[in-house]
Amino acid sequence: VAVPSDAKRHSEVILHGPLDRERALAALEAHSGMDLNDWRDLGDRELESLFAAAARLFGTSPVAALAGRPADEVARGLLLQIQVGRANGSGLALVEDRFRCGDNRERQAILRALPWLDDPRRFVRLAVHACRTNVTPVFEAIACDNPYPAEHFSDDAFNQMVLKTMFVGLPVARVVGLDRRRSAELRRMAEGYASERRAAGRPVPDDVALLTGGLLQLGEHAA
């Protein structure tokens, strides 16, 4: 069964699932023509400046070889990974600070890079907090095509994220690992949402059926 038609409408380029760090590095080097191994020799201040300037340096267009991700987002993830890798115990504070001071694109890049960082579990509070954003592209960066939530979120946090994905009109099929995290509670919440919509005389989104009916093999369409 095909993914719902909605899945394609919401982003200009459909992402091809999680992008691993080594592939990202090679593809960004090929795309930019730069030798990014030099980054390892840079100091923290320089890495932070590059992180801020990444859109000006690499551009914001999606690149097919980067799993359809924008080049600035991938560059920021790689820069962050280098810095967190050498930060030892202060890696969490570094990522939290970078997120707090970040603009929308920087925040998106941080959320997408979480699976690349050492000891990713320590960022779970940040990732759950990020789900509270009102900025749809930032929410999308954690909820869609990102393996992090299924890997690390509690049931409560994961279920809230899936419901919100539907609420803001993003395709639930883009939640990675949904099949693995299905639960009676998530089903109950989705049914409650459908019931609320029907009572209000409003259309019930197609994606509700994906959560209540178990019609499809979900969540891994992009892999």
Place this chain on the structure above:
Amino acid sequence: VKIFDPHIHMTSRTTDDYERMAAAGIDAIVEPAFWLGQPRTHVGSFEDYFASLLGWERFRASQFGIRHFCTLALNPKEANDPALAEGVLALLPKYLEKDGVVAVGEIGFDDQTPAEEELLIRQIDLARAHALPVLVHTPHRDKKRGTERTLAILKDVRFPEEMALIDHNTEETLPLVLATGCWAGHSIYPDTKMDEPRMAALVKQYGPERIIVNSAADWGVSDPLKVPKTVVAMREAGISIDAIERIVWNNPVAFFAQSGRLTLEEKPPIDQRRLHEGNSVLRGQLPVVPPAAS
């Protein structure tokens, strides 16, 4: 006529405003960091304010097809709180590196105190260090003297004049600014500052070169449609379309493009389905979708 409002505090405005602005032809805006009508007493409040100018407000504007840029600084009023001033100044270098930050501003004089002067000079240095233009507020009280002092300082520290926009001009300050290489901004207000017919008269007298018009709309009695209304007033006064387009588009674009961060090329179509319900700014209305997708 495509319109650029180079000075508007959208944080204080509603989605109705955004809707009316887009309908009136406003395509891009700059939101300068200023004070919020009451003093902030913690440096952290500025962090949240800067984050909102770089994030939430940019997103809100995009939902109405309006491109949102900002200028960041410690404003003249709050420059008079020494503890706050040092803290905010220490924050700024990090934020001045971000995308969409197209100048340091608003800086300048309010009460024309020594603290304001010091912060003006130190923030001009920051602008130089980050290769950014400056957006300079001129005071409401003792305006002519304040403008003269501002221009003298810029000259003193040898800041490139073409990188400075001196704002809130009147009949008495405009000739002073035009005598330098600085750009001259005018805030069209319902009661104070400048109004549409006076603005049209100034353009007839001085021409369109280095002239910029804004609404400076904020949390007070102000009007986010003042730039389009000034377009009408200038047209009625017989000013050419060409001159009007320079004033409300080409001039502000040329000024802020000096930052290297004014990205006006790509513009995603408005697709408010992404925001349907939940936490979006749409609350139950029918979303606007691009024609090709509907």
